[in-house]
Amino acid sequence: MSNGVAVIETNGLPEEWEVNTSAAEEAALLERIRQGSTAAFDKLVRDHLPRVVNLAYRLLGDRNEAEDIAQEAFLRLHRSLPNFRGECLVMTWLYRVVSRLVVDHLRRERLRRRLFFFRRDEEDPDPVDTFADTAPSPRDQLLARETEKRLFVALGKLSARQRAVFVLRHQEGLPLREIGDLLGLREGTIKAHLHRAVQVLRKDLNDWQEDTP
Amino acid sequence: MKRQPDCTIKEESLLLFHYRELAPKERLALTEHLRQCPACRQRLAELQNSLASLPRPTLELSAAEVGWLSARIAARTRPAPRPRFWLWSGAVATAALVVSLAAWPPTGPDSRLGVMGRTSGEIGMVEDPELLQNMDLLQNLDLLQELKQVG
Numbered sequence: 001m002s003n004g005v006a007v008i009e010t011n012g013l014p015e016e017w018e019v020n021t022s023a024a025e026e027a028a029l030l031e032r033i034r035q036g037s038t039a040a041f042d043k044l045v046r047d048h049l050p051r052v053v054n055l056a057y058r059l060l061g062d063r064n065e066a067e068d069i070a071q072e073a074f075l076r077l078h079r080s081l082p083n084f085r086g087e088c089l090v091m092t093w094l095y096r097v098v099s100r101l102v103v104d105h106l107r108r109e110r111l112r113r114r115l116f117f118f119r120r121d122e123e124d125p126d127p128v129d130t131f132a133d134t135a136p137s138p139r140d141q142l143l144a145r146e147t148e149k150r151l152f153v154a155l156g157k158l159s160a161r162q163r164a165v166f167v168l169r170h171q172e173g174l175p176l177r178e179i180g181d182l183l184g185l186r187e188g189t190i191k192a193h194l195h196r197a198v199q200v201l202r203k204d205l206n207d208w209q210e211d212t213p
Numbered sequence: 214m215k216r217q218p219d220c221t222i223k224e225e226s227l228l229l230f231h232y233r234e235l236a237p238k239e240r241l242a243l244t245e246h247l248r249q250c251p252a253c254r255q256r257l258a259e260l261q262n263s264l265a266s267l268p269r270p271t272l273e274l275s276a277a278e279v280g281w282l283s284a285r286i287a288a289r290t291r292p293a294p295r296p297r298f299w300l301w302s303g304a305v306a307t308a309a310l311v312v313s314l315a316a317w318p319p320t321g322p323d324s325r326l327g328v329m330g331r332t333s334g335e336i337g338m339v340e341d342p343e344l345l346q347n348m349d350l351l352q353n354l355d356l357l358q359e360l361k362q363v364g
Contacts, residue, residue, distance in 0.1 A: 038287060045283045050274045053282075057272050066272070071286050078290045148268045169232060171269050176234050191234070195225040202263045 027086055034081055044090065045074055052094050058167045059102040061152030069105065073097045095174075096182040099164050103183065106160035147205075154204040158197050165190055166197035220250055227257050231264065 032040035052073055056066035073094050077084075084093070155163050164183060168174045174182070176190045183190070222243065229235045230243050247254050274282075 038290075041290065042283055042287055045286050046279055049279050049282055050272075053274060054272050058270055061270070063272060067282060071282065071289065074286045075289055078286075144268060147266075148270050151268055151270070170264065170267065176232070191225065191229065194232075195228055198228055198260075198264070199224075201267065202260075205267070206263070 023089070026090060030081065030084060030086065030090070041078065044077075048091060048094055049074075051091065052098055055095060055098050055167075055172065056102060058171050059099070059164060060105070061155060065105070069098060069101050072101055095168075095172075099168060099182050100184075103160040103164050106163065110160070150205060150208050151201075154201050154208075157200055157204065159193075161185070162193045162197040162200075165193040166201070169194055170198075220246070220253060222246060222250070222253050222256075224256070224260070227253065227260055231257065231261055 029040050029044055033044065049070065052070045053066050056069040056073075057063060060066050060069065076097055077090065077094060080093075084090075155166070158166065161183065165176075165179055168179045168182065169176060176187055176194070179185075180187050180190050185193075226235065226239070226243060230240065233240075235243060247257065
């Protein structure tokens with residue numbers, strides 16, 4: 001994970017990414033932070049925090065882990081500010097860092113689980129996920145909530161990159177070209193990951209819907 | 214629903230069509246194909262229904278939660294307090310001075326008498342004849358008391 005110079009070439013973000021500060025205001029804010037203003041950094045954090053936490057949550061499916069990842073992303077931003085040349089929005093930079101942190105985190109977590117359960121085949125379902133599936137949900141739970149939980153279970157069956165590509169494209173509305181920049185992958189690879197992710201999710205969620213009374 | 218005999222449209226193409234990720238030329242060609250192929254229209258509709266049914270999980274962070282998390286981040290960005298080297302260096306210098314003074318060879322007459330190896334307390338007693346006299350008196354007093362007990 002690189003945490004050095006914060007530069008990506010494009011700024012083609014979905015409209016919903018836009019925060020209430022303009023590029024000029026953001027540049028002024030960054031300059032104040034570089035001059036040592038803690039209040040300015042606090043404002044930057046508060047402006048972006050909900051979106052960053054939500055991105056991490058959609059990628060991970062765990063609130064505590066999402067908050068940890070968000071904190072780490074802001075700390076890296078703080079360290080990188082001296083090198084931040086303003087060629088991209090802070091939000092773009094944060095999305096890149098969060099995506100990569102999550103991919104690394106998921107890979108470590110998956111490896112840890114595999115080591116723990118000594119799975120023989122990589123294609124076998126993750127036992128931890130299987131255990132999660134068996135937990136009966138309360139009957140009075142809202143269907144939407146249950147579907148959300150099921151989505152996270154299904155997402156857990158994807159590789160870290162497949163998961164990141166799907167969430168960034170489908171839930172964050174980011175173009176594939178941007179995702180390639182964020183994750184450092186070629187567009188062809190991104191397309192293959194997206195296709196595989198949608199296949200797995202559709203199958204898993206269709207099976208679940210058919211089994212649900 | 215039957216696909217056209219020459220239909221070679223893959224699911225990945227339909228997916229990219231849905232996400233508007235096909236190149237303009239490919240998109241145009243697929244749009245034209247969809248007009249003529251009810252099976253692919255059906256496949257596309259099913260795909261879009263599946264994707265539309267997927268939830269978009271969202272956390273609502275209260276102002277207090279944002280404040281708490283921001284405060285944690287701010288605390289972690291503050292530099293850690295530097296160790297007080299000046300305090301430690303002063304203490305080390307003082308200790309070194311004491312040790313060096315204690316180990317310094319005495320320049321008095323005892324150094325010529327070869328009293329090396331004695332403790333500084335012993336050296337002090339040797340240098341103080343009055344203390345020696347007092348010790349002699351105490352020893353004599355002890356001796357007298359013992360004699361008195363015997364006698």
